[in-house]
Amino acid sequence: MKTFFKFGLLILFFGVIQGNMNAYSQPNATVTSVTFDKTQVIRGVEMIYAAVYIRNTGNVRGTFYITVSPQDINGTWYDFTPTRASITLDPGATGGVQVTWSPSSSVPTGACYFYLKVYKSSTGSDYYTDYERSSAFTIIDQILNASFESVTFDISQIRRGIETIHCAIYIRNTGNIRGTFYITASTEDINGIWHDFLPQRISITLDPGSSGGVQVNWSPPANYPLGSCYFYSKIYKASTGTEFYSDYERTSAFSINANSNPLPINSGFIAYHVDSNNEILHSPVNRNDGNIFIYKFGSTDPPKNITSKFDIGNAMNPHFSPDGSMLTFMAIPKGESLSWSNMRVYIYDILTETLRSPLNIGQDPKFSFDGNMIVFKQDNVIKLMNLNGDIINNNVTNQTVHEESMPFFTVGDDRIIYARGVQSNSDIYIVNLNGSGNQPLANISNLHEYYPITRDANSFFYTRASGPTSFKDQIFIGNYIGNPEPVFDNMSKFECADPFPGPSPYFFFSLDDDYDETGYNLFLGNAENGDTWQLGQLGINTSLYELGVTYTSQVPSVVHVTGVSVQPPTMNLYAGGSTGTVIATVVPSNATNQNVNWTSSSIGVATVNTNGVITPIAAGTSIITATTVDGGFTATCVVNVTAPTIILTSPNGGETWPIGSTQNITWTSSGTSGNVRIEYSTNNGSTWTGIISSTPDDGNYQWTVPNTPSSNCLIRISDTDGSPTDQSNAVFTISAIPAITVTAPNGGETWPVGSTQNITWTSSGTSGNVRIEYSTNNGSTWTGIISSTPDDGNHQWSVPNTPSTNCLVRISDTDGSPTDQSNAAFAIVRSYLTITPVNQNVLSSSGTVSFDVVSNVTWTATSNQTWCTITPSGTGNGTITATYQANTGPGTRTATITVSGTGVNPQNVTVTQSGISNSPPDKPTLSTPYNVSSNSLPFRFSWTCSDPDGDELTYVLKTRMIGESNWIDNLMNTQNYLDVISIHHDYYNIPMEWCVVASDSETESTSDVWEYIIITNQLIVSPDNQNVGVEAGNTNFSITTDASWVIADHAPWLSVSPSMGQGNVDITVTYSANNSISSRIGSIIVTEGGYNPRMKTVTVTQAGTSPTLIVSPANQNASSSSGTVSFDVASNVNWTVSSNQTWCTVTPS
Incomplete structure (x- = not known):
């Protein structure tokens, strides 16, 4: 079954006519080819194009009708040509049609085919060629990843x-x-x-x-x-x-x-190499990227790469000449393979910044201290040459058995220290220049010792592995006589390398502080105390490797470029318009090479020539960069090339412009023809009316607003050549004719001098601010109240001292029109305020009294005493009522009432109240503690007392030792007892006396004096002794007492915390380790405070360490010749030694 979808059909006809039409027989056709514009099509997104070619295989001219149906991976058909595509061909001719298909998102993904059929007519089922299947294309999903x-x-x-x-x-x-x-x-x-x-x-x-x-x-x-x-x-x-x-x-x-880590040195220079892997030639990466950098201490300049501009790679291990004018190092010429055998010895001239031709094949070059020779490694032996590369000594050590490397002159240039052997068999040797005296200086078995660098006349730095297979190499100081010493005693977890002496006692070295061989950084160290400084704060350390450092105190003075700036930093030009010029300024101004190169980031937007002249090409942004030839410093100018623009700034929406007012139409523009056309609309842009057809493009035009009121107005400004154009962002309002109406004072009002009154009005169509004036002569003259205030309908006015019955107020727009004034006159009258009587005398009992107020202003009244309250305020004439409380004291008191009014001076009146007489309190009667009694804590002092007048009494309890003159006051307020929980250590176990003073607000009475004694509990410290082990630690004792106490004494190997206190406390005793084989006992004495102190002594007993005696090794094998061998003795006791053979003598003890 076929499923049909409706798709658009694009049919193009093309072909090549071949042969001649015959006038007989019938046409016929075959499909010759089907081609696609793509092999994959995204369903629901893309369209595939297919070119279908057929050939007329008959002998007469004919018309052919083509259909195409896709079939998906599941065998489903899709007809998408709603009508058959026709093409007419001569006999033997080939032609084609193009069809397009957009598979919907419901078509399954996978292989898909086109099936083609050539029919004999536009309808009907007769055909020349049944369905032909094309090659496959693929339906795919849209993918975002x-x-x-x-x-x-x-x-x-x-x-x-x-x-x-x-x-x-x-x-x-x-x-x-x-x-x-x-x-x-x-x-x-x-x-x-x-x-x-x-x-x-x-x-x-x-x-x-x-x-x-x-x-x-x-x-x-x-x-x-x-x-x-x-x-x-x-x-x-x-x-x-x-x-x-x-x-x-x-x-x-x-x-x-860290943001701050000051170095102890701020002068001199270092050179070092930087690469992506410290094992340059042994690494699987083998990047040919090593470069030499120079850094000046005390400078803000970053380290300078001195080798990247030369045709060399893997530049390594630089060394300054004694005068600092040259560097020697090893590197591989560009183009040669990475191999130690391809390393060359180079000299770089710091003053001229030039590189000499390689002096020789070799590695590890170092200058002599007189600067005339270079020692280096070649073919695994140590050689000497002069600065021209001529060999002076072809084999300093006169041997070829062992590999030799990393040579360095000693002070005086008479000897050379170097490394002999490889990896775990590498040792440090010294040899005279003539080859004699070749001997080891550091040769611990199975430890890698290498990279010796002369430190001074008596010592040298070198590097030693911490173990046979360990990467955690450490830096040592070796002496030509004596044992080597490690520089650091706490850095075995790090990988140290490549030491070089700086100003004494400092030296430079490389450190891998990531605990594995993943990267080195440069450090400064103190050879005397092991302090270190990371040089990352100087911008030296990077994510690459920094190794092979060398130091000199000075180098020849070269004035390098330190930076460059350009002016202007930004530039705006118009496409096709005038050029602009950028000026580059190199700093310092006396730099040796001040040349710069100019480049443009987008030459399609703007170009720049060698003189910094910029030509704008098209709209966009281009970064113009000036790069110094010396140092490669850069500065940029951002060039914005734009098309002409007009931007309307006013009116831009929300303004209200009154009819007949003169308003400024403003705009900004760039790149226009020089003149603009201005129009306005009152219907939000549906139609436009001309204001002026051409006016200079100067950003401003004064317009007299026409009588076309509307709240949907816009302004449009256009270049007179038609483009660009801009209009108001939102509508503004053309308002009706302006008007102002004064509403108060509008006639008949009476306003007192000094009072605050509201001047009110209504308005429409004003500029937004008004001017307010007043007249006292019915408008003959006017005086300003305020020159400009917001047109908000209200202004508070403090009425001036200008009394008159012919007053008017006038309000005007600040631009002069419109204006309005009071319809009739109002009065300004003087203010007055009188209070009677000025004083009222009252009795000591409570009551009320009144005062009369005569005034024409609003007034307020306040009292300065809480016992006298009043009615708070009023307007015009009135009465003030004062309510006073009873006076229970003997003295007279006065309350002042202050009455204040607008525009008048404040008035004061008083209420004077008489007092009553007072009797002193009764003598206090003591209750406990009874006279001469012993009391244990806690206990209570108590007494009784009364006052004849019923006044509230307060008490003070006084205590002192018998025989003293001064009392100690214990303030008790109104309670008639005092509970004693603890007493200061000076006042127990001693005869004391006490009394009580009772007082009212004016008088006081004192009780008799009684004696008492406070008895404290026993002082207990437990346990009596603590037994502890030989190692350092701590133990505890408990103190039980009512009194204060102090640790008066203890053994020096003990410390006590706390050392003093009050009452029950647990103390902690900390003891140091006992390095003696004998036990020891330390005493701790606790002393109680007070006049009759008690003491308690406890002890700490510490065990002694076990005696040890260890001799290693157990045996020493000696040759047949005479000699000596050594054994190591480790013991904490005195010992003696003897031999059982006369041919072997030993040190006796």
């Missing part, structure tokens, strides 16, 4: 809390349709903790197969952990949600550095 391509950083080290790192993330659309992708990024610190820092995902839209990138900027906070750090990026399907195309991809590492 993405993958990461690359991630790059602008810096490899970043100072936390200061700098920002810029990360460029590039992805590719690996699908077959255009799509938008959403990228996020997180960082992982050296501790493996993730930090999200993007507030939202960054989107990018890509066509199928295309690549694109986004930039992520990150500033690590000041508390971000130091060390290696990674970016993790993920590609999501949407701006929110969890579905993604590509899971987290980790970038290469960059380094987080």
Whole structure:
């Protein structure tokens, strides 16, 4: 069964006419070919084109009718040619038709075929050729997918809390349709903790197969952990949600550095090499990318790459000449294979920045201390040459059995230290220049010892592996006489390499601080105390390897370029318009080479010549870059090339312009012909009316608003040549004729001087601000109230001191019209306020009293005493009522009432109330503790007392030792007892006395004096002794007492915490390790406070260490000749030694 779908048919006829028509026989046809424009088509999205060719195999001219039906992978048919396509051919001629098909999304994916049939007529079933099947094409789904391509950083080290790192993330659309992708990024610190820092995902839209990138900027906070750090990026399907195309991809590492780590040196120069793998020639990567860098201490300039411009690779292990004018190093000429045998010895002239031709094949070159010779390795032996490359000594050590490398002159240039052997068999040797005296300096068996560098006349640095198979190499200081010493005693977990002396006691070295061989950075170390400084803060350390450092105190003075700037930094030009010029300024101004090269990022937008002249080509943006020949510093000018524009700025929507007013139509423009046409519409742009057909394009035109009121007005401005054009973004209003109407004061009002009154009005069509004036002579003259205030219908006015009954108010638009004034006069009258009487005398009992108010203003009244309250306010004449409370004190009191009014001075009146007489409290009667009694804690002092007047009493309990003159006051407020829980250590176990003072607000009474004694509980410290082991540790004792206490004494190998306290406390005793074989006992004395202190002694008994005696090795095999051997003795006791043979003597003890 066939399933039919309706599709569009595009039919093109083409063919080649061959042969001549015959006038007899019949036409016939065969299908000769079917070709497609693609082999895959996306269902529901794409269209496939098929060219169907047939041949007239008959001998007469004829017309043929073609149908095409696709068949999917399931065998379902789709007819999509609603009518048969016809073509007329001469005998033997070939021709074709083109058909197109857009498979819907319901067509199954997989192989698909076209089936073709050639009919004899436009209808009917007779045919020349039955269904012919084409070759297959494939129906596929639309696919959207993405993958990461690359991630790059602008810096490899970043100072936390200061700098920002810029990360460029590039992805590719690996699908077959255009799509938008959403990228996020997180960082992982050296501790493996993730930090999200993007507030939202960054989107990018890509066509199928295309690549694109986004930039992520990150500033690590000041508390971000130091060390290696990674970016993790993920590609999501949407701006929110969890579905993604590509899971987290980790970038290469960059380094987080501290924002401040001052170095102990700030002068001199270092040179070092940087490469992508420290094992340059042994690495499977074998990148030919080693370069030499020079850095000046104290400078803000970054390290300078001095070798990248030369045709060499794998530049390594530089060494300064004594005067700092040259560097020697080894490198491989470009084009030669990576092999140690292809290494050459070079000299770089720092002053001229030139590279001499290679002096010799060889490695590890080093200058002599007089600067006239170079020692180096060639063919596994040590050789000497002069600075011209002439060999002075072809084999310094006179041997060829062992591989020799890494030579270095000693001070005085009379000897050479070097490494002999390879890997675990490598040792440090010294030899005279004539080959004599060749002897080992450091040759521990099965340990790799290498890279000797002279430190001073008596010592040298070198590197030693921490084990036969360990990569954790360490730096040692070797002496020409004596045992070597490690520089660091706590860095065996790191990989150290390539030491070089700096200003004493400092030296430089490389360190892999990632605990494996994944990267070296440069450090500064102190050879005396082992302190180190990471040089990443100077911009030296990167994600690559920094090795082979050398130092000099000075180099010849060369004035290098340190930067470049351009003016202007941005430039706006018009396509096809005038040129612009960018000026480059090199700093410093006395730099040796001030030449720059100019480039344009988009020459289709703008070009630049060697003089910085920019020619605009087409609309767009181009970055014009000036690059210094010296140093490669860059500065950029952003050139924006635009087409002509007009932007209307006013009216742009929301304005109200009154009829007849003069308004400014304003706009901005660029690149126009110089004149513009201005029109307006009152129906939101349906029709337009001309304002002026041509006026200069100066950005402003004054327009007298016509009498066409509407709230749907627009302005349109166009270049007189027709383009560009712009109109108001939204409608504005042409309003009716302006009007103002004063509503108050409008006649008959009376406004007191100093009062605040509301001037009110209504308005329409004003400019938005009004001027307000008043007159006191019925309009003969006017005085300003305010020159400009918002036209909001209200203004608060403080009435001036200008009394009159002929007052008017006038309100005008600030532009002069319209205006209006009061319809009739109002009055301004003087303000007055009188209060009587000025004082009221009242008795001590509570009551009320009144005062009369005579005024024409609004007034308020306040009292300065809480015992006297009043009616708060009023308007005009009135009465103030004062309510007062009873006076229970003996003295007279006064309350002041202040009455304030608008425009008048405040008035004060008073209420004076008499007082009553007062009697002192009764003498307090003591209850407990009873006179001369002993009391244990806790206990209570108590007493009774009363007042004849019923006044509230407060009490003070006084205590002192018998015989003292001064009392101690214990404030009790109104309670008649005091509970004693604890007493200061000076006041127990001693006779005391006490009394109580009772007082009302004016008088007081004192009780008799009684004696008492406070007795404390017993002092207990437990246990009496603690037995502890030989190792350091701590133990505990418990103190039980009511009193204060202090640890008066203890053994020096003990420490106690806390050492003093009050009451019950557990103390902790910390003891050091006992290195003696004898046990020891330490005492701890606890002393109670007070006048009769008690003491308690407890002890700590610590065991002694076990005696040890170890001799190694157990045996020494000696040759038949005489000699000496040594045994190591490890013991914590005195020992003696003896031999049982006379031919073998030993040290006695």
